[in-house]
Each structure stands twice: as C-alpha cells, then as structure tokens.
Amino acid sequence: MDLLLLEKVLIGLFSAIVVAAVVSKLRGKKFKLPPGPIPIPIFGNWLQVGDDLNHRNLTEYAKRFGDIFLLRMGQRNLAVVSSPDLAKEVLHTQGVEFGSRTRNVVFDIFTGKGQDMVFTVYGEHWRKMRRIMTVPFFTNKVVQQYHQGWEAEAAAVVDDVKKMPESATTGIVLRRRLQLMMYNNMYRIMFDRRFESEEDPLFVKLKALNGERSRLAQSFEYNYGDFIPILRPFLRGYLKLCQQVKERRLQLFKDYFVDERKKLVSTKQGDNGLKCAIDHMLEAQQKGEINEDNVLYIVENINVAAIETTLWSIEWGIAELVNHPEIQSKLRHELDTVLGPGVQITEPDTTKLPYLQAVIKETLRLRMAIPLLVPHMNLHDAKLGGFDIPAESKILVNAWWLANNPEHWKKPEEFRPERFLEEEAKVEANGNDFRYLPFGVGRRSCPGIILALPILGITIGRLVQNFELLPPPGQSKIDTSEKGGQFSLHILKHSTIVLKPRSF
Template structure:
C-alpha cells in the first residue's frame, strides 16, 4: 500500500468518524430519525446486520424495530419501510420527494453513471427516457402487435418438449428453453429478430454476458466497499471485471443488433414493420437522446424485461408442480372455457379468472423484485413522522407487505383462490398497497403490460399440454430461494417431468 493510498485511507477514516458522530447527533433532539440499531463509528450497523440485506432479513429487523427503521451501512443511510401505508407515502403521496434512484459502485459502471432509465435520478433525463421507451415497448398496441409472436414462441417450446423423450420420463430443466423463449419475445419487440436455438453462437455469447452482468450486480460481495469508502481499494479487481463485462456487452449490442438495425433503416428495401429500436433510433437522430442512451436502453431491457419474467415463470412452474390441486383446477378451467386442446391466446385471458389468480399468487408469494428498485430522496424529507436525511436509500419491502399475516390470510400458503375470494378486488397494478409486485407511481415498472400476458400465456400453455410432475423419486421440487441486491429466484433450476395430456 503506497503512501498516497495510506493518506486516503486515513482521511476517509476521519470523515467516517465525523459522519458517525453527526448521525449520532441527528438521533438527538434536533432531528427525529427512524429507530434502528445503534451504529458504531466507520462501520455503522454493517457488522451487526451484514451484507445480505434480503427481504427476509429486513423483515426480521422490521419485526424488531417497526414498519420504518434506519440502518447506517458504513457511510450510507438505509431506510426500510414495511407497511402498505408507508409504501404509499414513498411511492405515491411523496413520489416526487422519493422519486430518485440510488446506485452503487457496480451499478454506476453498468448504467454509465445513470445514462439509462431505470437507475437514473428523477428529473428531466428520466422523463425523456421514460417517454421515448413507452411508445415502442409499453403500450396495449405493442401487446396486440406482438401477442402472435409470443404465442408462436411458447408453441415452439411445447412442441420441442413433446419431441424430447426424457421430458415425460426422467424430466428436463425446462428453464433453459424458457430462457430462449423470453429472449426471443423481447428481441422480436426490440429488433424484430430471434434466435433459432440454444446453440445459436450469438445467443450463447449474449446469454453468458448478461448472466455475468447479473451475477456481478446482484451479488452482496461488493457491499463492504460500497458502504465503507476506506475499503474500496480492495474492490479494484471486482470493479475492473465489471468494467470489462460492461464494455463487452455494450459492444455486442452495438455490433450485432443496433448497427444492423441502422443498416436496415437506411436500406431502400427496409421492411414496413417498425420495431422498438426504430423508434429509439429516430429519437437519437432528432437529438433527443445520445448514442450511449440507446445502448443503455438495450441494457435495461436485457436486465429488467427478460430476467424478471423468466424468474416468475420458473417460480410459477415450480408452484404448479408442487400443488397438483391447483394444477388440476387450472387445467379444468382451460378445458372447460376454451375446449380440450384449444390453446390459450392473449384475448382469452380475461375469461380465465383462475389462470389470472394463479399469476397473481405467483407474483405475491414469489415476488421477483421483493424490495422493488431502491428509491432516494435528494433533499431532507419527512416520512412516518421521522426525519429522513437527504440522499438516503429507501427500500420498500413489498414482499413483506404481501406476505404479512396481519394483512393476508395464511400468506405462506400458495392459494390462488384468495384472489377470487377475500382479495378479489386486488390487482397487480398497485391498486392495493399491500400488493405491489411492479411497484406503483412514477417509478413503477412499465413492463407490467408485457409481463402479465407473457406469464399467463406461458403457464397456461404448459398446464394445458402437460401434466407437470416432480422427477421420479421426489414428491416435490426444491424451491429454495436465492436473493440478490434486488432479485428473488430459485436457487437450483428445477428438473420437471412433463407428460403430454391426451384430449
């Protein structure tokens, strides 16, 4: 460690002690901060609560400190809210005050310091990016234009499974094929392109880079350096890997997808159909966004639109396998309403209430983003009667709002009927603050309009065409959770037996 680095470490240590003292003073008479464990200098509460700030660990802390509490993670303030009332305050009532996003040392790399839409600060840049992305991606018109493509993609999955002998005997890891389907769904919208198979070299490369990006960004491993700047030199190797993955991903997006689309737009034989990228490139041509913004839009879609829907589909498949009663009831509805063997399509979804209830229950019990995407107040704010220091990271524990026995009947039970009975008026769009799988308000996930029909069609087609069973010798498949900075997915990809149904 050279002399300059030692000086920086000592300076950072001094500033951390000063900050810890300041926080201690804030807890006094002048400011009323939310309750929480007493922080220690430099480390705050990090040594007490650790790196793994997943939804279950934060729920345990909420049971101890209340529906709003404050953690001092090194030099960062982390405020966690765990009630529907406080969630409404953060997401809607004070949506402007808490409308910005915190990032961290890794997300700063992957988003180009907030040149994207998802992780940028609340302001003019976010409004511009949201407007430019909404028309080509997140409207009912897009759903109607793309539904035939989604239905074709899931039909191909069904046919491949039927033609795979081991699928009906020892079982297969269907998740791999569903991942290809999800990529094709979004790349058809984005670039009017699809990948032919899991062995497609470009798909293999893209999937590997996206997977590495997800692993690096979702890991809790780098929190120590993000929370405590004096430890940041130890992250140099990690951050260098992140920078390399980012550069290779953006170059792949540019070389193989964006530049190809630019060539087609410039061709005299350009196709009549306009994909999402065409609209985005027009915005760039008009000077509304930069070339980098275009790249980071593609980055956001690869992460937010593909991964989350895939996780939810895998959870839904696992729950149908592990709950044969629910599976049979769903099959009965599909056979009765549509007719045996008549494949479900997007327009059918409104007349299939039990299928919709299954989707809602998957999103409640197995919320893909259980803490939503973090919020931040740029200025000092008030919340729940407490003072919230400027630039605090604010997490909404949406999973606990949807799984708290004080608000839900037997929440640990996978029971879709709840959405047809006592919770029949609750929707996934945030009309009830106990249930916020996509958030609500200004920074809610616009992808809800795509995710819900894709998830329903996929689970519906699989249940229609197959008896979904655990592998031989197992009564259930493993649903052990794996959480990340924001995510919740299955730790071990499920081997599922899919026996074709006869009609």
Template sequence: MDLLLLEKALISLFFTVILAILISKLRSKRFKLPPGPIPVPVFGNWLQVGDDLNHRNLSDLAKKFGDIFMLRMGQRNLVVVSSPELAKEVLHTQGVEFGSRTRNVVFDIFTGKGQDMVFTVYGEHWRKMRRIMTVPFFTNKVVQQYRHGWEDEVARVVEDVRKIPEAATNGIVLRRRLQLMMYNNMYRIMFDRRFESEDDPLFVKLKALNGERSRLAQSFEYNYGDFIPILRPFLRGYLKLCKEVKEMRLQLFKDYFLEERKNLASTTRSDNNALKCAIDHILDAQQKGEINEDNVLYIVENINVAAIETTLWSIEWGIAELVNHPEIQQKLRNEIDSVLGRGVPVTEPDTHKLPYLQAVIKETLRLRMAIPLLVPHMNLHDAKLGGYDIPAESKILVNAWWLANNPAQWKNPEEFRPERFFEEEAKVEANGNDFRYLPFGVGRRSCPGIILALPILGITLGRLVQNFELLPPPGQAKLDTSEKGGQFSLHILKHSTIVAKPRVF
C-alpha cells in the same frame, strides 16, 4: 505497496471516525430520525446486520423496529418501509419527493451513472427516456402486435419438449428452453430478431454476458466498498471486471443488433410508417437529437435485464408452485379445457377468460415476488416520512414482499392459495390498486413492463399446463423452492428438473 495502502486506509479510518462522531452528534440535534439499531462510527450498522439485506432479513428487522426504520450502512442511510400506508406515501403521495433512484458503485458502471431509464434520477432525463420507451415497448398496441409471436414461441417450446423422450420420464431443466423463449419474445420486439436454438453462438455469448452482469450486480459481495469509501480500493478487481463485462455487452449490442438496424433503415425505410420494431423508434429519437447513442445502448441494457430475466423468474416460480400443488395444477387444467375445449391452444385474449389462471399468476407474484424490495427510491432533498426526518439522498426501500406476506394483512400468507383472489382478496389486482400488493410497484417509477409480463405469463403457464402434466423428477415428492435473493432480486436457488408428461388430445 500493500503496506502503504493499509497505512493510508488506517489514517483515513481514524479521521473518518472522528468526523463521523461529530456529524452524528450534530445530526441527532437537528433530525428526528426513524428508529433502528444504534450505529457505530464509520461502519454504522453494517457489522450488526451484515451485507445480506434481503427481503426476509429486513422483514425481521421491521418486526423489531416498526413499519419504518433506518439503518446506517457506512456512509449511506437506508430507510426501510414496511406498511401499506407508508408505501403509499413513498410511491404515490410523495412520489416526486421520493422519485429519484439511488445507485451504487456497480450500478453506476452498468448504467453509465444513470444514462438509462431505470436508475436515472427523477427529472427531465427520466421523463424523456420513459416517453421514448413507452410507445415501442409498453402499450396495448404492442401487446396486440406481438402476442402472436409470443404464442408462436411457446408453441415451439411445447413442440420441442414433446420431442424429448427424457422429458416424460426423468425430466429436463425446462428453464433452459424457456430462457430461449423469453429472449426471442423480447428480441422480436426490440430488433425483429430471434435465435433458432439454445446452441446459437450469438445467443450463447449474449446469455453468458447477461448472466455475468446479473451475478456481479446482484451480489452482496461489494457492499463493503460501496458503504465505506475508504475500503473501495479493495474493490478494484471487482469493479474492473464489471467494466469489462459492461464494455463487452454494449459492444455486442452495438455490433450485432444496432448497426444491423441502422443499415436496414438506411436502405429500405423511407417513412415512419415502415417502422418494424422498437429499436427503430429509439434510433429515430437519437437522430432527432432527443437522446445520444449511449442512451440507446442503455435502453437495450435495461430491457435485457429488467424485461427478460424478471419474467423468466416468475415463470419458473409459477411452474414450481404448480408442480408442488398438483391439485391446483389440475384445477387450472380443468378450467382451460372447459372454457376453451380440450387441445385448443391458449391465446392472449383467452387469458382474460380464465380467472383461475389469472389467480395463479397473482398468487405467484405475491408469494414469489421477482423484485421483492422494488427498485430503490431516493429523496434528493431532506424530506418527511411517517413523522420522521429523512436526510437527503437516503436510500428508500419498500419491502413489497412483506407487504404481501405479512400475516397481519393476509390470511395464511405462507400458503400458495390462488383461491384467495376469489375470496377475501377478490378486488386485489397486480396493477397496484391495493398498497398491500405491489409486484410491479405503483406511481411514477412503477415498472412499465407489467403490460408485457402478465400476458406472457398467462400464455406460457396456460400452454404448459394445457399440454403437459408437470411433475417432480422420480424419487422426489416436491421441487426444492429454496430462494436466492440478490440486491433486489428473488429467484429460485436451484433450477428444477421437471417431468413433462404430454397430454393426448
């Protein structure tokens, strides 16, 4: 059976090579394509650049080929943009032309081929999903409604860490407790639910499935089958696992959360004024026929991945940088003490009175951007960009990390220096007012979660620094901040052990 499969693959490969050569010659006569390494038939540039298309490797290629370059990855065109001017073209000026999303074989499984909001193509479905999600999730009203819950969750973190003697001596992996906090922050908004402890069986199951989903989706291991369709049969086992994880997650969302809200609504709610949480709004849209049950499930899927994990990564990076820069940590602590008073808990309104805290957050998002390549864009039709022709359905990556870490654009970008946002970069904000700094993107397909992420980051980092002296474990001068990148993610390679010495007020 394997020999038959190999024979068919080789025959297909032969004809694909011939076809690719013909198409390449015809295309070169029609298009003025961006520069890049010379592709070979079938494989394109895959054999030259490999699977690991992370932000640093793409930055190195930009130094060689320029602010816009193209890679031919098997049958896919990958266009990488590395300048503020071209980023503005993709995200703003030509936001409609480049407003769609490209997916891959794995994301097609996890999003039901774009039945969600994040990965759907630009058009009526996206507009409808964005509108339905905005009111219950992404408004200032939501922040004010739920910020007391966020403050409560981080207060519980502080209380729990204070109760662990080892935290003040050998240290603990603080991320584990912060992960529970982030799930509770978002599940309060979504379902009016929280998990009591890290040992809650439902939380353990949910965390494991979400973790496996992230691992499978973010891995570079499946690129060969995505880039070169004739190799896709060798991905059968991988894609089968993806489908199993997807089905288990969606069933869990449905059985333990959606059905409970439906039952509660049918017995206790008589009018829209009684709506308690985000999913009630989403289910109302389903009842009105605006979306179907699959769309509801994929909204929950998006929030589980996009809102929880990315914010957690940023919190973890922020803590690591504060541990490794004790003088910055002390400066932040002094600001909190002087503005609020020693021992007065940081609240969401307080974060706006703490400019150094805001600068620490902005610097964390600059140096350690959670989504360094943003979510990929795609042009449905042939387009122009930077004087070049971009063939239809090209994958467009904006290297937002390089925009914010290019020494030609930033002073000593490799340094963690919050002071830059008081000095030479005083006017730069995280909302995309400067195309050199786009941690949440900008334009139509920007991340709406900015309105939740920034206050949660402020409350969490503020309370931790206020209540603890955060240190590396005994025997270590600094924490290991080696990076682990995925298809678009950037998180810390090793979850750090942190010593948290309680302050006495």
C-alpha cells in the same frame, strides 16, 4: 504497496471517525430519525447487519423496530418501509420527493451513472427516457402487435419439449428452453430478431454476458465498498471486472443488433413494415433527444429488467404448480372447460380465465421477483411517518412483506390462488391495493407489467394445457429454496421437471 495502502486506509478511518462523530452530534440535534439498531462510528450498523440485505432479513428488523426503521450502513442511510400506508407515502403521495434513484458503485458502471431509464435520478432525463420508451414497449398496441409472436414462441417450446424423450421420463431443466423463449419474445420487439436454438452462438454469448452482469450486480459481496467509500480500493478487481463485462455487453449490443438494424433499415427505403422498438430509439437519437449511449443503455435495461424478471416469475409459477398438483389440475380443468380440450390459449383468452389470473397473482405475491422494488431516494431532506429522512437516503419498500404479512393476509405462507377469487377478489397487480405491489406503483413503477402479465398467462397456460408437470422420479416435490440479490428473488436451483404430454 500493500502496506502503503493499509496505512492510507487506517489514516482515512481515523479521520472519518472524527468527522462522523461531529456529524452525528449535529444530526442528532437536527433530525428525528426513525428507530433502528444503534450505529457505531464509521461502520454504522454494517457489522451488526452484514451485507445480506434481503427481504426476509429486513422483515425481521421490521418486526423489531416497526413499519419504518433506519439502518446506518457506513456512510449511507437506509430507510426501510414495511406498511401499506408508508408505501403509499413513498410511492404515491410523496412520489416526487422519493422519486429518485440511489447511487451504487456497481450499478453506476452498468448504467453509465444513470444514462438509462430504470436507474436514473428523477428529473428531466428520466421523463424523456420514459416517454421515448413507452410507445415502442409499454402500450396495449405493442401487446396487440406482438402477442401472436409470443404465442408462436410458446408453441415452439411445447413442440421442442415433446421432441425430447427424456422430458417425459427423467425430466429436463425446462428453464433453459424458456430462457430462449423470453429472449425471442423481447428481441422480436426490440430488433425484429429471434434466435433459432439454444446453440445459436450469438445467443450463447449474449446469455453468458447477461448472466455475468446479473451475478456481479445482484451480489452482496461489494456492499462494504458501497457503504464505506474508503474501502473501495479493495474492490478494484471486482469493479474492473464489472467494467469489462459492461464494455463487452454494450459492444455486442451495438455491433450485432443496433448497427445491424441500421443497415437493414437503410437498405429498405420506403419499406412500410412494422417498426421495431430500436427504430423508435434511433429516430429519437437522430432528433437529438438522446445519444448513442442512451440507446445502448435502454437495450441494457430491457435485457435485464424485462427478460430476467419475467423468466424468474415463470419459473416460480411452474415450480408451485409442480408442488401443488391439485392447483395444477384445477387450472387445467378451467383451460379445457373454457377453451375446449386441445384449443391452445391465446392472449385474448387470458382475461376469460379467472383461475389462471389468480395463479399468476399468487405467484407474484408469494414469489415476488423484485421483493424490495427498485430502491428509491430522496434528493432533499424529507419527512416520512413522522420522522426525518436525511437527503440522499436509500429508501426500500419491502413489497414482499406487504404481500406476506399475516396481519393483512390470510395464511400468506400458503400458495393459494383462491384468495384472489374470494377474500382478495378486488386486488390487482397494477397497484390498486398497497398491500400488493409486485410491479410497484406511481412514477417509478415498472411499466413492463403490460408485457409480463400476458406472457405469463400464455406460457403457463400452454404448458399446463399440453403437459402434466411433475417432479423427477423419486421426488415428491421440487426444491423451491430462494436466492435473493440486491433486490432480486429467484429460485436457487433450476429444477429438473418431468413433462408428460397429454392426449386430446
């Protein structure tokens, strides 16, 4: 059976070489393509570039080939944009032309080939999903309804940490408790539910399945099968595992959350209580605007896009404050001075604390959770930067390099919140400056900015108010090595941190 498979692969490769050579000649006459390394038939630049298309590797290619360059990754064209002007073209000026999403063998599985909002192609389905999701998730009204819950969850973190004697001596892996907090923040909004502890069996199961989903989706291991479809038979085991994880996750969402909410609502006839997000989704389903699969894939999006990315940013912010005690002290002084010692920060307070805002902005600049943004795609042939971009090319905006290029930023390698109070005082996280796009901008920007910023402010503010954050005994700093994924950036090691309680 293996020999038969190998024979088919070799025949396919030979046929593809002939086709690729012909197509290459035809395209060479038709297109003025962006610069890039010289591709070879079938494999394109894959053998030169490899699978690891992280933001730092792509930055090195930008330094060689310019602000726009093209990689031929097997049968896929991948255009990478690395300047503010070109980012504006992709995300704003030509937002419709480049507003779609590229296909990916693994994300196709986890999103039902774009039945969600984040990864669907640009068109009527995306507009409908965006509209349905906006009211229950992404408005100021949602912030006003739920910020007290976020404050209560942050207070619970503080209380739980104080009950752990080792937290003040040898230290704890704070991320574990913050993960529970983030799940509770979002599950309050989605289902009016929360988990009592890290040991809650349903939370343990949910966290494990979501973690496996992230590992499988963000890995670069499967790129060869995505780039060269004829090699996909070698991914059969990997894709089967993805399918199994997808099915188990969606079943868990349905059985323990969506159906449970349906039952609860049906037994509370005439109840005038606060609607949670899933109630809006189910109403849209009843009206025939979306189907049950769409509902489940919206839950899938929130579990990954809202919970994990915000958690990564909180973790990065804490790590930088541990490693920069002078910045931590300055932030603590602002909190004590503006609010008063021991007066716990609330969501409305976050706008009164410019240094806290600067710390958050600097964290999102230096340690951008989605450094390449979510990939874009042009459905039709397009022009960009004076070059032709063939239809269905994958477009990556290297937002991390836009925010860390020394030609545009003063000493970008330094963690220096003061830059957002001094030379970059007018720059905001909402995309008002195309050098700084932590949430993207335009039609396909991340709407979660409206939730992420206050949650970051409340969480980081409460921790700095109540604790002195330190590295473990014997260490001067904690490890901030990066781990990149398909388009993610999180800390490699979930560090142990010492949290010494403050007395007021």
